[in-house]
Amino acid sequence: MTTPEALTAELQATWHRDIPPAAAMAIGVTAYDGRTLTVRAPFEVNRNVHGTAFAGSLFSVCVLTGWGATWLALRERGLAGSIVVAESQIRYRKAVAGDLVCRCTTEPHSLEAAFAGFATSGRASLLLSCTIDTGDKLAVAFEGTYVIHTKPT
Amino acid sequence: MTTPEALTAELQATWHRDIPPAAAMAIGVTAYDGRTLTVRAPFEVNRNVHGTAFAGSLFSVCVLTGWGATWLALRERGLAGSIVVAESQIRYRKAVAGDLVCRCTTEPHSLEAAFAGFATSGRASLLLSCTIDTGDKLAVAFEGTYVIHTKPT
Helix, strand or coil, X not given: CCCHHHHHHHHHHHHHHHCXXXXXXXXXEEEECCCEEEEEECCHHHXXXXXXXXHHHHHHHHHXXXXXXHXXXXXXXXXXXXXXXXXXXXXXXXXXXXXXXXXXXXXXXXXXXXXXXXXXXXXXXXXXXXXXXXXXXXXXXXXXXXXXXXXXX | CCCHHHHHHHHHHHHHHHCHHHHHCCCEEEEECCCEEEEEECCHHHECCCCCECHHHHHHHHHHHHHHHHHHHHHHCCCCEEEEEEEEEEXXXXXXXXXXXXXXXXXXXXXXXXXXXXHHHCEEEEEEXXXXXXXXXXXXXXXXXXXXXXXXX
């Protein structure tokens, strides 16, 4: 059986190999406990004109964290699918002046509901929330709708 | 008087100097006619695991195009302000398989309304729409709310 550590290492390697901006932003997986995925990017390569974190980097870290949480949920169930984000909203409540640390927690009930018909329909949709804090305050709130299609065989 | 060409050159230089991901994504200004700002990023450094444009790059190009349109509108009016995006929504309708070309058109009435009280209040807010096409079809629809504060003196 594939360990969680092997899965998250594969996830990060996929990002860095296949998504050049993820490598440039040095986006990496820092923790996964089976429900919450934590992804981090260093401040220095993600700063903006104000000396805080770039809005596009904050979004990219969030959209990849949600994508990664979906990818992990699929793999844990022995499913294979092509995951794309269909739409998303992001609110920037506070500036982030240090490393960008994003968390996405999946709800078992939501995952089971989303994947219930996947094997027969070949399509699933999942709404996920991701957050980035600064200190102990919420800095960024992200919601993304991910659509999963069966991979062509 | 500063020419439009000098302004857009300054805008792009600012992005590449102060925002490392904008340089990594090679995001550049291609045209500005005083109303529509066109920004482009090459496909090769912005691809994803599917061999199409990365959602985070599409967002980054959009958020910077809106920021740039706001920056140009301020400069053309002899105003100075610190511009941040407060919130945004993005819909990914079609995959983009070539260069990422984003357009943002500002409406003179909206700009005048947004900047009307800026000199006295020191704050303005602007809702902008940006789009990215693939072929002759709309691929990405972005809306962003930008907040401008008078720069500390």
